Amino acid sequence: xxxxxxxxxxxxxxxxxxxxxxxxxxxxxxxxxxxxxxxxxxxxxxxxxxxxxxxxxxxxxxxxxxxxxxxxxxxxxxxxxxxxxxxxxxxxxxxxxxxxxxxxxxxxxxxxxxxxxxxxxxxxxxxxxxxxxxxxxxxxxxxxxxxxxxxxxxxxxxxxxxxxxxxxxxxxxxxxxxxxxxxxxxxxxxxxxxxx
Numbered sequence: 001x002x003x004x005x006x007x008x009x010x011x012x013x014x015x016x017x018x019x020x021x022x023x024x025x026x027x028x029x030x031x032x033x034x035x036x037x038x039x040x041x042x043x044x045x046x047x048x049x050x051x052x053x054x055x056x057x058x059x060x061x062x063x064x065x066x067x068x069x070x071x072x073x074x075x076x077x078x079x080x081x082x083x084x085x086x087x088x089x090x091x092x093x094x095x096x097x098x099x100x101x102x103x104x105x106x107x108x109x110x111x112x113x114x115x116x117x118x119x120x121x122x123x124x125x126x127x128x129x130x131x132x133x134x135x136x137x138x139x140x141x142x143x144x145x146x147x148x149x150x151x152x153x154x155x156x157x158x159x160x161x162x163x164x165x166x167x168x169x170x171x172x173x174x175x176x177x178x179x180x181x182x183x184x185x186x187x188x189x190x191x192x193x194x195x196x
Contacts, residue, residue: 003132005140013137015184016123017144018177019079019116022086024149025109026055028167031156035164036099043099050103058110066115070122074188079119083178086112090171097165127186 005013033052040048050057062082069078089108095101124141128134152170159166 003130003136005133005136009128009133009137010140012127012184012186013124013140014144015180016120017141017148018180019083019120020145020148021152021171021174021177022083022090022109022112023117023145024152025086025090025113025171026052027149027152028090028156028170029106031153032160032164032167035160036102039097039164040099047099047103051099051106054103055106055110055113058107059114062111062114063118064114067118070119075119075123075126076185076187079116079123079181079185080178082112082115082119083174083181086116087171087174087178090168090174093168093171094165123185126188 029052036048036051066078066082085108089105089110089112093102093105093109095105120141121138124137125134128137155170156167159170
């Protein structure tokens with residue numbers, strides 16, 4: 001008989017899936033790429049390139065660093081730290097309206113981008129030791145990435161029509177998501193939720 005995730009387990013996976021607000025963070029900035037060039041015509045082209053794709057580069061390094069840190073520190077604590085770094089970079093993304101400042105904030109978003117997906121997958125693997133349940137959990141987690149990415153892209157496009165700098169307000173959604181992660185994601189010593 002096929003094993004199914006309980007409602008409690010599905011809620012935990014959905015909570016963990018909120019890391020995709022960061023993993024899909026480029027979906028917020030890419031729709032306004034043209035506006036960046038218009039607002040900062042004298043900025044260095046390398047700064048523009050970093051704003052648009054540097055977060056992925058930083059994310060690659062961050063993934064390796066946080067992967068090693070998971071050997072020494074609790075995964076949930078690392079999840080919280082990486083999420084706070086992302087929130088600072090995202091929410092404060094246009095606090096100072098210069099291309100260089102935005103590039104620095106995008107680097108912070110990149111730190112979270114690289115760290116959060118790996119940590120989330122490690123937490124799911126720890127929680128669901130049963131392969132069948134883990135597959136179901138990973139399916140939900142992966143599907144939520146597409147859902148959240150689509151929502152972020154749509155919201156960014158809609159806000160960019162009003163004023164392109166409003167796209168950074170999308171990251172305010174990370175505040176309630178942060179508290180959901182704190183309260184619903186089990187700690188590393190939590191009992192395994194598979195024997196149901």
